[in-house]
Amino acid sequence: MINADPNELQKFSDLAHRWWDPKSEFKPLHDINPLRLDWIDANAGLAGKKVLDVGCGGGLLSEGMAERGAQVTGIDLSEKALGVARLHLLESGRSVDYRHISAESLAAEMPGSFDVVTCLEMLEHVPDPASTVAACAKLVKPGGQVFLSTLNRNPKSYLLAVIGAEYLLQMLPKGTHDYAKFIKPSELARHCKAADLEVAEIIGMTYNPFTQRYSLGRDTSVNYLLRTVRNA
Numbered sequence: 574m575i576n577a578d579p580n581e582l583q584k585f586s587d588l589a590h591r592w593w594d595p596k597s598e599f600k601p602l603h604d605i606n607p608l609r610l611d612w613i614d615a616n617a618g619l620a621g622k623k624v625l626d627v628g629c630g631g632g633l634l635s636e637g638m639a640e641r642g643a644q645v646t647g648i649d650l651s652e653k654a655l656g657v658a659r660l661h662l663l664e665s666g667r668s669v670d671y672r673h674i675s676a677e678s679l680a681a682e683m684p685g686s687f688d689v690v691t692c693l694e695m696l697e698h699v700p701d702p703a704s705t706v707a708a709c710a711k712l713v714k715p716g717g718q719v720f721l722s723t724l725n726r727n728p729k730s731y732l733l734a735v736i737g738a739e740y741l742l743q744m745l746p747k748g749t750h751d752y753a754k755f756i757k758p759s760e761l762a763r764h765c766k767a768a769d770l771e772v773a774e775i776i777g778m779t780y781n782p783f784t785q786r787y788s789l790g791r792d793t794s795v796n797y798l799l800r801t802v803r804n805a
């Protein structure tokens with residue numbers, strides 16, 4: 574059975590036409606994109622690397638990595654999001670190979686093919702995140718890096734990511750996130766270990782509602798990113 578939730582995919586398909594509008598529901602992704610891109614680039618040296626972006630959506634991160642000189646493949650199971658991503662390439666003139674395929678199917682097709690795999694803000698939308706992590710591990714070359722990001726699961730993340738972002742600040746549509754699917758860093762680390770990925774770094778991403786700015790730091794209680802290395 575395919576590791577995807579049709580309701581989750583529908584949510585992103587319904588909004589896909591607004592993906593590149595920085596004032597839309599995707600504003601948070603636009604706002605965090607430079608930060609995460611710099612962090613990935615600083616650690617992976619994107620120029621000249623073969624990179625896979627899992628759950629690429631409309632292509633914000635994929636295009637950013639392509640602009641830094643990576644040869645990027647982006648995969649997603651929302652046809653609508655991929656359509657928007659492909660259309661945007663016509664505007665930007667960048668080059669990304671977008672494919673409608675699951676991480677698990679691509680892992681069976683081309684294991685060990687990528688220098689770097691990214692899977693950001695996607696794991697909390699799939700029924701079996703461990704399976705996605707295992708597929709990412711299979712897709713990266715031994716010694717290559719897999720970058721993951723998701724939402725922590727605790728009362729604070731419920732308050733900030735669901736009540737705060739969806740209901741009070743209305744930064745995201747109501748129902749964007751299902752708290753039960755949030756993933757504790759210890760759980761994600763366990764999935765990584767089972768997939769032969771060594772956790773090299775965990776870093777938090779915090780939002781200051783007063784300055785309306787995001788920053789990277791030690792606070793992993795709400796949003797966090799993991800840098801992992803595939804055991805050789």
Ligand SMILES: C[S@@+](CC[C@H](N)C(=O)[O-])C[C@H]1O[C@@H](n2cnc3c(N)ncnc32)[C@H](O)[C@@H]1O
Pocket residue numbers: 576577578581582585586602627628629630631633634648649650651654674675676692693694695698699
């Ligand atoms: C919050 S968006 C994140 C997009 C992008 N990774 C980013 O951070 O800018 C989540 C994306 O995951 C995709 N997605 C959800 N379930 C998926 C699955 N099982 N396989 C591939 N993509 C999936 C959705 O279609 C959507 O584009």
